[in-house]
Amino acid sequence: xxxxxxxxxxxxxxxxxxxxxxxxxxxxxxxxxxxxxxxxxxxxxxxxxxxxxxxxxxxxxxxxxxxxxxxxxxxxxxxxxxxxxxxxxxxxxxxxxxxxxxxxxxxxxxxxx
Amino acid sequence: xxxxxxxxxxxxxxxxxxxxxxxxxxxxxxxxxxxxxxxxxxxxxxxxxxxxxxxxxxxxxxxxxxxxxxxxxxxxxxxxxxxxxxxxxxxxxxxxxxxxxxxxxxxxxxxx
Numbered sequence: 001x002x003x004x005x006x007x008x009x010x011x012x013x014x015x016x017x018x019x020x021x022x023x024x025x026x027x028x029x030x031x032x033x034x035x036x037x038x039x040x041x042x043x044x045x046x047x048x049x050x051x052x053x054x055x056x057x058x059x060x061x062x063x064x065x066x067x068x069x070x071x072x073x074x075x076x077x078x079x080x081x082x083x084x085x086x087x088x089x090x091x092x093x094x095x096x097x098x099x100x101x102x103x104x105x106x107x108x109x110x111x112x113x
Numbered sequence: 114x115x116x117x118x119x120x121x122x123x124x125x126x127x128x129x130x131x132x133x134x135x136x137x138x139x140x141x142x143x144x145x146x147x148x149x150x151x152x153x154x155x156x157x158x159x160x161x162x163x164x165x166x167x168x169x170x171x172x173x174x175x176x177x178x179x180x181x182x183x184x185x186x187x188x189x190x191x192x193x194x195x196x197x198x199x200x201x202x203x204x205x206x207x208x209x210x211x212x213x214x215x216x217x218x219x220x221x222x223x224x225x
Contacts, residue, residue: 101162
């Protein structure tokens with residue numbers, strides 16, 4: 001049981017490049033989330049999904065797209081990276097019941113030059 | 114919409130001293146409340162959570178938190194801090210099945 005995994009762990013992009021971050025969970029969770037963490041800002045929600053084939057915007061969705069084609073995977077895409085997207089990205093998942101714990105992945109450190 | 118305030122950006126305590134990290138939330142009803150810890154370069158680990166019932170909840174690593182409805186607070190405490198407790202601590206709130214909303218975090222430094 002690996003929990004929540006994220007690929008890659010580190011990435012450096014140039015402005016305008018695109019990339020996809022992959023989040024995978026093996027706990028059969030319905031809900032999945034993408035957050036970004038910046039110094040002094042805590043974690044801010046980018047997008048989330050309440051089930052396969054569904055996605056919704058969070059607090060800071062601009063510049064990102066997501067897809068949930070399979071229940072266990074949640075992809076975060078940057079179509080044209082900007083320096084403002086330099087951050088640490090965390091994926092999380094939890095079961096449907098509101099009292100269930102939310103589990104986090106180890107994070108992806110992204111630098112956009 | 115719910116929000117979380119952690120008034121202290123950085124706290125320094127001596128090893129063996131007691132610790133209290135403050136958390137205030139804004140929400141009309143009783144939310145679900147959480148404390149997470151993040152060691153440098155790591156992900157987030159759940160320390161404890163409150164849903165209902167006893168307002169004093171025990172967590173891992175000797176931490177506890179008390180929910181005070183009248184003060185809209187959920188402060189985290191530990192009676193004796195160890196050097197390994199140095200980390201960043203996040204309070205978070207959720208209303209029902211909505212996404213978690215996090216505070217900006219409090220960084221804890223522990224000195225000998």
